[in-house]
Amino acid sequence: MVQIFREDAYAPSCAARVEHADEAGIILDRTVFYPMGGGQPGDTGRLVWDGGSVPIADTRKGDTPEAVRHVPADGSGSVLPPAGTPVTAEIDWERRYRLMRMHTALHLLCSLVPGAVTGGQVGETKSRLDFNIAGDQVDKDALERTLNELVAADHTVRVRWIDDAELDSQPDLVRTMSVQPPRDGATVRLIEIADIDLQPCGGTHVARTGEIGRLRVGKVESKGKQNRRINLHLDAA
Ligand SMILES: [Zn+2]
Numbered sequence: 001m002v003q004i005f006r007e008d009a010y011a012p013s014c015a016a017r018v019e020h021a022d023e024a025g026i027i028l029d030r031t032v033f034y035p036m037g038g039g040q041p042g043d044t045g046r047l048v049w050d051g052g053s054v055p056i057a058d059t060r061k062g063d064t065p066e067a068v069r070h071v072p073a074d075g076s077g078s079v080l081p082p083a084g085t086p087v088t089a090e091i092d093w094e095r096r097y098r099l100m101r102m103h104t105a106l107h108l109l110c111s112l113v114p115g116a117v118t119g120g121q122v123g124e125t126k127s128r129l130d131f132n133i134a135g136d137q138v139d140k141d142a143l144e145r146t147l148n149e150l151v152a153a154d155h156t157v158r159v160r161w162i163d164d165a166e167l168d169s170q171p172d173l174v175r176t177m178s179v180q181p182p183r184d185g186a187t188v189r190l191i192e193i194a195d196i197d198l199q200p201c202g203g204t205h206v207a208r209t210g211e212i213g214r215l216r217v218g219k220v221e222s223k224g225k226q227n228r229r230i231n232l233h234l235d236a237a
Pocket of ligand 1: 103107202203204205
């Protein structure tokens with residue numbers, strides 16, 4: 001299955017062909033639907049074909065690394081498209097775009113807070129990251145101010161693919177990453193925000209930080225002695 005969102009997060013729809021369809025999900029030969037993973041929810045939308053359509057309530061990974069399951073909405077009563085049917089796959093773009101803005105905002109947050117990230121969740125207007133830090137190390141006002149400065153500076157966000165050979169030839173690259181890439185000889189997808197953040201990530205992001213819009217730092221919660229949960233809100237939803 002061709003995962004179009006990996007190279008082009010801005011594609012709202014694509015033409016595709018059904019490979020398999022049952023209640024657990026519809027498998028296509030290519031898709032713009034992002035499957036839940038890395039803290040980012042799966043896309044919603046619809047599949048449309050000549051004479052029918054089915055609402056998609058969620059998107060999940062399939063049985064193989066490349067497979068994407070388009071999960072039909074419960075009780076939609078829709079007839080599923082049989083294998084071989086040409087369809088148009090359309091995501092709910094406004095929802096996805098908010099998720100892209102929030103997901104990219106979490107990369108900015110990650111770059112500003114010392115300590116390892118131990119968890120996180122991307123939402124449409126509210127997201128969170130958990131950090132392995134102690135005490136009162138989070139100055140909410142300063143953090144919010146710096147976040148919005150990084151947004152306003154409109155930094156470029158880009159995808160880079162890297163393998164072990166390139167990692168070995170550029171040791172500085174590894175040092176700038178907040179997360180170590182897996183080293184198994186395979187190619188790893190990195191997300192780079194120029195001069196700010198570089199880390200392995202499979203999600204969807206905006207192309208420039210200016211697209212994120214105004215951010216507000218919400219509650220900073222204590223989740224144990226060494227764990228602080230920072231909530232982040234998208235003010236201009
Ligand atoms: Zn990411």
